[in-house]
Structure formats: C-alpha cells, structure tokens
Amino acid sequence: MKKTRLNQVHREAGARLIEFAGWEMPVEYRGLIEEHLAVRTKAGLFDVSHMGEIMVEGPEALALVQYLTPNDAGKLLPGQVQYSALTTPQGTFVDDLLVYCLSVPDRYLLVVNAANTDKDFTWIKEKGAGFKARVTNESDRYSQLALQGPLAQEILQPLTAIDLGQMKSFNYAYGQVAGIDSLVSRTGYTGEDGFEIYTTSETPEVIWKAIVARGEPLGLQPVGLGARDTLRLEAKLMLYGNDISDKTTVLEADLKWIVKFQKGDFLGKVALEQQLAEGLKRKLVGFEVVDKGIARPHYPVYMGGQKVSEVCSGSYGPYVKKAIGLVYLPIEATAIGTEFEIGIRDKMAKARVVPTPFYKREKK
Amino acid sequence: MYPENFYYSQDHEWLKVEGEEAVLGITDFAQKQLGDIIYVDLPVVGKTVEAHQTLTTVESVKSVSDVYSPVAGEVIEVNQQLIQTPELINRDPHGEGWILKLRLKDKSELNNLMRAADYEKYLEGLEH
Numbered sequence: 001m002k003k004t005r006l007n008q009v010h011r012e013a014g015a016r017l018i019e020f021a022g023w024e025m026p027v028e029y030r031g032l033i034e035e036h037l038a039v040r041t042k043a044g045l046f047d048v049s050h051m052g053e054i055m056v057e058g059p060e061a062l063a064l065v066q067y068l069t070p071n072d073a074g075k076l077l078p079g080q081v082q083y084s085a086l087t088t089p090q091g092t093f094v095d096d097l098l099v100y101c102l103s104v105p106d107r108y109l110l111v112v113n114a115a116n117t118d119k120d121f122t123w124i125k126e127k128g129a130g131f132k133a134r135v136t137n138e139s140d141r142y143s144q145l146a147l148q149g150p151l152a153q154e155i156l157q158p159l160t161a162i163d164l165g166q167m168k169s170f171n172y173a174y175g176q177v178a179g180i181d182s183l184v185s186r187t188g189y190t191g192e193d194g195f196e197i198y199t200t201s202e203t204p205e206v207i208w209k210a211i212v213a214r215g216e217p218l219g220l221q222p223v224g225l226g227a228r229d230t231l232r233l234e235a236k237l238m239l240y241g242n243d244i245s246d247k248t249t250v251l252e253a254d255l256k257w258i259v260k261f262q263k264g265d266f267l268g269k270v271a272l273e274q275q276l277a278e279g280l281k282r283k284l285v286g287f288e289v290v291d292k293g294i295a296r297p298h299y300p301v302y303m304g305g306q307k308v309s310e311v312c313s314g315s316y317g318p319y320v321k322k323a324i325g326l327v328y329l330p331i332e333a334t335a336i337g338t339e340f341e342i343g344i345r346d347k348m349a350k351a352r353v354v355p356t357p358f359y360k361r362e363k364k
Numbered sequence: 365m366y367p368e369n370f371y372y373s374q375d376h377e378w379l380k381v382e383g384e385e386a387v388l389g390i391t392d393f394a395q396k397q398l399g400d401i402i403y404v405d406l407p408v409v410g411k412t413v414e415a416h417q418t419l420t421t422v423e424s425v426k427s428v429s430d431v432y433s434p435v436a437g438e439v440i441e442v443n444q445q446l447i448q449t450p451e452l453i454n455r456d457p458h459g460e461g462w463i464l465k466l467r468l469k470d471k472s473e474l475n476n477l478m479r480a481a482d483y484e485k486y487l488e489g490l491e492h
Contacts (some may be wrong), residue, residue, distance in 0.1 A: 016396075028399060031397050031399065031400050032425050032426065033400040033402075033425065034400075034426075101461050163376055183404070226426055227424070230425060292403070293403075294403065296428070315425060316423075316425050318425060319399075345421075
C-alpha cells in the first residue's frame with residue numbers, strides 16, 4: 001500500500017486509515033458529520049496527495065490536450081485552471097480532470113483521479129504518440145493539500161505572500177506557503193470556497209501543521225475521505241466509477257458545458273455530435289428519498305414495477321440532512337418532481353427527482 | 365472500556381442481563397467501525413427471534429449494518445430516544461445508546477457468549 005508524505009501526521013491526529021485506490025488514506029478523524037459541517041461552516045484540511053499529476057510538455061502540448069479533452073484548453077492562459085475530461089471515441093469517460101495551464105502552448109499539468117492515474121497515463125501516451133509532446137507521470141513527486149470552507153482564505157493568507165484576495169475561482173499562482181514552494185489554486189471538490197496546494201517538497205507536513213496551527217482556533221478540522229465524498233455529492237460533483245465511467249457519455253452526465261464543439265477535433269466529438277442530434281435517451285439526475293431509508297450505490301431503481309436503473313452515488317447528506325443521490329433515468333422521467341422507487345434492501349422506497357446541486361453556497 | 369457484567373457476541377452486540385430480561389446494544393468497537401449513526405430501524409415490540417437472527421439495522425452515513433440477536437427471545441421494549449437521536453449509540457454505546465430489551469427464551473444460551481476479558485482479546489485478534 002502506498003503512503004502519502006503526510007501518513008505520520010494522520011496517525012498522530014488519530015485518523016482511521018483505510019485502503020483507497022492502492023493508498024493508505026485517512027477516512028475520518030473526529031467523525032464524518034462533524035468534519036462535513038466544519039467544511040460548510042468554518043474550514044477543513046484534506047490530504048489528497050493520492051491524486052495523480054501528469055505533465056504534458058512540448059511544442060504540441062496544447063494540441064494534444066485539445067485532442068484528448070472536450071473543453072477548450074485553448075482559452076486558458078498561464079494562471080488558469082479548467083475542469084474537463086479524458087474522453088473515448090464514443091464520448092464516454094476515461095476520467096474527469098483539471099487542466100492547469102502552466103505555459104502556452106507548451107506546458108500543461110493534468111490532475112487526475114488516483115484510481116485512474118496509471119490508466120490515464122497509458123492512454124495519454126498512446127493517443128499522444130503522433131504529437132510533439134512529452135508525457136510524464138509526476139504523481140509520486142507531488143503532495144496535494146486541500147483547504148476548503150468559508151474561512152479558507154482567512155486561514156491561508158497569513159502563511160503566504162500570494163495575494164489570495166486577487167485570486168479568482170479556477171485560477172492559480174506560485175508562491176511559498178509556510179516557507180515551502182507551492183502552486184496554490186482556488187479550486188476544490190466540496191462546493192465551498194477554498195484552495196488546493198500542490199508541492200514537490202519532501203516536507204509537505206510543514207504546510208499541514210502551519211495551517212492546522214493557524215486554523216484550529218478558528219474551527220478548522222482535518223477531514224477524511226468519508227466527508228470528502230458526502231461534501232462533493234451535496235455539491236453534485238462527479239465521482240468517477242460511481243457517476244461517470246467509460247459506459248456513460250459526457251452529455252448523459254449532464255456536463256454539456258464542458259463540451260466545446262466549435263474548438264476543433266477531439267476524441268469523442270463525432271459520437272457526441274451524433275448523440276446530441278439524435279437526442280439523449282437517459283440523463284444523470286439528482287434525487288431525494290421521500291420515504292425512510294438511505295439509497296446507496298447499486299440499489300435498484302424501478303418505474304412502474306420495472307427495473308430501469310441503479311443508484312450511482314447515494315448517501316445521507318449531513319448538511320442538507322436528507323438521503324440524496326444521483327441516478328441515470330430514461331430521458332422522459334428526468335423532469336423535476338418525477339417520482340420513482342428504489343429497492344432499499346427488502347423495502348420499496350419512494351424517491352423524487354430534485355433540482356441540483358443539493359447544496360449551493362451563498363456567494364459573497 | 366467494556367463493562368465486566370455484560371455478555372458479548374462475535375458480531376459486536378452486548379447484553380446486560382437483568383433476571384429473565386436483557387438490555388441489548390452494539391459495542392464501542394462496532395459504533396467506531398460504523399461511524400456517525402443516523403438511523404436505527406427499530407423492531408416492533410413483540411417480535412420474536414432465534415439466536416443469530418436479524419433484530420434490526422443500524423445505518424451510518426457510509427454504511428448499513430444488521431444487528432443480530434445473540435440469543436433467542438422476544439422484544440419487550442425499544443429505545444424510543446434513538447428515533448430522534450440515533451447518535452446516542454456513538455456517544456454512549458454501552459449506556460444511553462442501548463437499542464432494545466429482550467425477554468430471554470433460554471438463559472443457558474448466555475454460556476455461548478463472551479465476557480469482557482474474552483471480548484477484548486477477541487478484538488485484539490481482529491486488529492492484527
């Protein structure tokens with residue numbers, strides 16, 4: 001099992017550690033609900049060093065990224081970040097990812113899911129064979145910390161010379177955090193304001209400890225993968241393997257906003273254009289369980305007594321205080337308010353399509 | 365940690381025997397494994413079970429777990445507090461977080477269960 005450079009810090013903090021995607025990761029420290037609410041109301045600090053970092057460099061780096069992803073990386077300037085995907089020729093997902101533009105047009109950093117890093121690296125190298133671009137898997141060099149929550153900026157600002165007040169959402173800057181060279185972006189996976197801090201330092205625990213020392217008196221807590229999952233679900237952020245996969249297209253996942261047909265050729269373009277022209281047959285929607293019970297991944301979904309689907313993500317949402325989830329439904333059943341049933345063990349529970357995200361923070 | 369006068373099962377339930385009746389709950393180890401508990405599907409009073417049959421289910425944010433009856437008996441009372449505050453199980457698993465009371469069918473079945481010292485040894489075995 002791989003360990004992040006912060007493993008010892010988690011042990012000292014009393015975290016419960018589990019195996020996730022080949023890594024030993026903290027699943028919770030003081031308790032999932034408490035950690036979840038800390039991120040919504042104060043701040044939370046996550047070790048997400050298991051995430052993969054793949055560097056694409058060379059004169060045709062941009063051309064390769066444009067070919068691999070449906071969003072328009074050509075719009076990015078150094079200092080900007082974009083949510084996108086790696087798509088198959090069928091328009092389905094190899095992965096979803098963040099594209100960091102380090103230099104136009106020759107240097108891009110792709111941040112991918114831990115469980116997919118090796119698969120993505122192989123995919124990118126294979127598809128990029130004809131491009132003048134070098135692809136390297138830098139994952140083991142990078143540690144990544146996420147500081148999320150309404151107090152994130154207040155906690156981080158005294159530790160860095162970067163002017164965080166000037167940093168817009170989906171932008172990044174280089175600078176030191178607690179004396180450690182870092183890349184800091186205003187991004188995250190919780191639905192809150194916050195930052196992700198990347199460093200290739202051998203001592204990222206210096207950053208962790210400085211943030212904890214500064215943040216704990218203000219209510220910051222370390223947060224494990226358990227709350228990371230419930231936070232992202234309330235914000236309807238996708239989890240690869242649950243909500244999106246190589247069996248679901250970008251359009252079915254309701255992510256049309258990351259598909260820029262005008263930008264030129266990319267993997268999956270033809271398939272997605274065709275699907276758009278023919279009309280979607282199913283779409284990912286959010287639901288609430290109306291009856292008692294919590295819907296969990298793979299629970300069967302019924303309409304008119306027929307099994308039509310299975311729950312993708314499903315959990316209790318600690319902030320919205322409801323049993324919520326995501327499911328692909330036949331397109332005619334995706335209107336808000338549509339009711340259906342979920343088999344929750346030996347019972348049939350009524351559920352209803354609701355607007356998403358389940359939680360949206362109030363903008364200042 | 366684990367009260368000496370309780371009986372313990374391999375599935376991490378505890379029993380506190382009072383005459384022909386027993387209070388039942390899940391152990392501190394079990395509540396820690398589950399994490400924050402948000403729902404207990406309490407059985408109806410009068411339900412009868414054989415040993416090892418499912419009495420109820422306990423749901424945490426991340427998982428669902430069946431609670432088995434370590435012995436045969438009839439449910440004579442359930443902890444109504446858990447409907448509104450299921451987190452009592454996390455806070456005080458061996459006290460206020462009790463789940464239900466059973467009328468025991470055959471007290472000799474208690475001989476099949478562990479006492480505190482044996483249960484603690486059993487847990488050590490699980491952690492290695």
